[in-house]
Amino acid sequence: MLLAILLLFVLVLLFVSITLLNAFKVMYAEQLNPTPYIKQLKEPVLDYDKWLSLQPKKPSIWTKLLSLRPIEEEGDLVIDHAYDGIKELNNPVPTWFNVLFFGTMIFAVGYLFYYHIGGYGDLQDQEYEHEMVKAQVEKAAYLEKSANTIDENSVKFDNTPTVLQEGRTVFTTNCVVCHGDKGQGIIGPNLTDEYWLHGGGINNVFKTIKYGVPEKGMISWEKNLNPKQISAVANFILSLKGSNPAGAKAPQGEKYEEKSLKDNEMNTVKDTVKKDDVTKK
Template sequence: MSNQVRPVTADGIEEFDNALPRWWVWLFKFTVLFAVVYMAWGHVFGGESIQQEYVREVAASEKFAELPDNEGHENHHGHESDESAALLAAMGDQKSIAAGKDVYTTNCSPCHGSGGEGTVGPNLTDKFWIHGGKPGQIERTISDGVLEKGMPAWKPILGEEKVRQLVAYVITLKGSNPQNPKAPQGNPEP
């Protein structure tokens, strides 16, 4: 800053070639460093992407919108299936399906069979559903259970994410033709 010099003249325009203020230079260096760190975090070290952030926020807002709902959650029949963004994201996602399979084997196979063929609980591999076979309907059945019929409510036990993983896995069982299938219950669905 001290080297105040004579103006430089170019094409008749005079300008000083003063040193930039130190704070400005540091600010500039900081932005460059910040960009490098931010890019590494976002693209290399698994920071949350904007897609993931979007899915998380939509799920949060839908959870909020669901809270006091005058239909209540008792009526499982005839409910429009309402798939949340988070549920849709889990559908077909290999990680979710694999995680769902683990959770299923531990918690569900005693009543639904290791291959979903049905024992105490209904067959989950056929196209017959008592409470609806759309992802949103299956999510609701697993979350809230059917207590009077012996199907526990799993959301309080496993949490929402594991329930979504279970839905992702259960959907893959459809049409898998396991051994010793239990007779169909409920209504056929396409």
């Protein structure tokens, strides 16, 4: 790209240089041998009668199209008034203009019937509304698509009812056999307590569901669920925290404490130090 621009620049420079050189040459030649100021006119001026005689006798298509009268008849067309020596010809209205003019009338009638009487087409307001609906659909599709690019790093905690509802549906159809209808745990661990085998943050849960723990009987859901569904079910699982369902399986794994996203690193470091101190005591 840069090379191309440079090349172009060099070419332009070359062109300018050559032009300037030529200009200087002409100036130099003029200086040595000036061209006479008044040039003799070689060709005589064409007079009107001669020009008229040279005009084609048959009217051209162009002349017909413009509804012009042959040039010889112009004398009859002159309207009997003159302003400051300017005369006017009474030429008929050209065909193209008439076609256009009557065309607009026919169009207007058609338009009236189509939009206002027949109601076949959308008027401005309706068109606007339809476009808005279309945009809404497109927007939803776009959001859907962007939601499908979620991964374990970008997934966010989201407890809006629609998301949780979707998560519940995914959970009921896929997960209850092993985790129980309330997430209390059967073959799989209890998902409602604070103890997690693979971390209890939204990112951890998403990752566990996506890749699974195949050697322990938790399959990878990457192939059967799209990222949006995984995100929804992960959020649904987090919403079960503390629900304490009957027959809950005993806690497995470690207690997971959510680190606040607002905490900066210093705070996190301090917290760890404090916790360490407590454990030492």
